[in-house]
Amino acid sequence: MAMQSFLASSMTLVSGTTRVSQFVPSTYVPSLQRNANFRVRSMAEKGEKEESSPVTAPSLTPPPKPAPAAKVSTKFSDVLAFSGPAPERINGRLAMIGFVAAIGAELASGQDVFTQLSDGGVPWFLGTSIVLSLASLIPLFKGVTVQSKSEGLMTSDAELWNGRFAMLGLVALVFTEYLKGGALV
Incomplete structure (x- = not known):
């Protein structure tokens, strides 16, 4: 049990080296829960309506085509x-x-x-x-x-x-x- 709490501690690794820390029972380790109300907002282009939507699983649609290349300098x-x-x-x-x-x-x-x-x-x-x-x-x-x-x-x-x-x-x-x-x- 002590080994589990040592490995689960967020203070175990610092800069790639093992750090000796206090043995804290695993019940004190904070749990990481997902926030279901998390929303992503972005700046709308001119003339577009700003929308906010909940974060969903990644879609399987292909990525958009890249923008045309910028004009080459002729100086x-x-x-x-x-x-x-x-x-x-x-x-x-x-x-x-x-x-x-x-x-x-x-x-x-x-x-x-x-x-x-x-x-x-x-x-x-x-x-x-x-x-x-x-x-x-x-x-x-x-x-x-x-x-x-x-x-x-x-x-x-x-x-x-x-x-x-x-x-x-x-x-x-x-x-x-x-x-x-x-x-x-």
């Missing part, structure tokens, strides 16, 4: 913010193009990335960067989200991961060529 500072939609996507797209172009040119000519850039590759790099950046920014400034255009296999998350791997691949290619002292292939 320059929001689009190009550190956690905004543009920086990682643009860098990833440039890295994907750059990695494929670097490997393709290396296979065709046998030159490493540094030689490709020094032999006239800088204007191509700058031109491609400007065109792809503008092509990526224009829809974002018009309010089009990347998630709205992603379906099936070509999702926005897949593009992010491909861009991340391309960035790592391009850095690994340049670092390997630097350590090796020449082209990878």
Whole structure:
């Protein structure tokens, strides 16, 4: 009986540790009864009548559909913010193009990335960067989200991961060529 009252006491557990308390008979433990008159009230929308109803068992109706997504900000500072939609996507797209172009040119000519850039590759790099950046920014400034255009296999998350791997691949290619002292292939 003493053990039951010790375990039933509300003072037994404090902060996840057992606390030594007085042994109180279980008749002194307050009983928890439900209040049948408990009502839930909410603020009514403008023009709606306020109602109060008693709490009932949860209904089996499906939850309401979520509200439409809020309009996306098209401000320059929001689009190009550190956690905004543009920086990682643009860098990833440039890295994907750059990695494929670097490997393709290396296979065709046998030159490493540094030689490709020094032999006239800088204007191509700058031109491609400007065109792809503008092509990526224009829809974002018009309010089009990347998630709205992603379906099936070509999702926005897949593009992010491909861009991340391309960035790592391009850095690994340049670092390997630097350590090796020449082209990878």
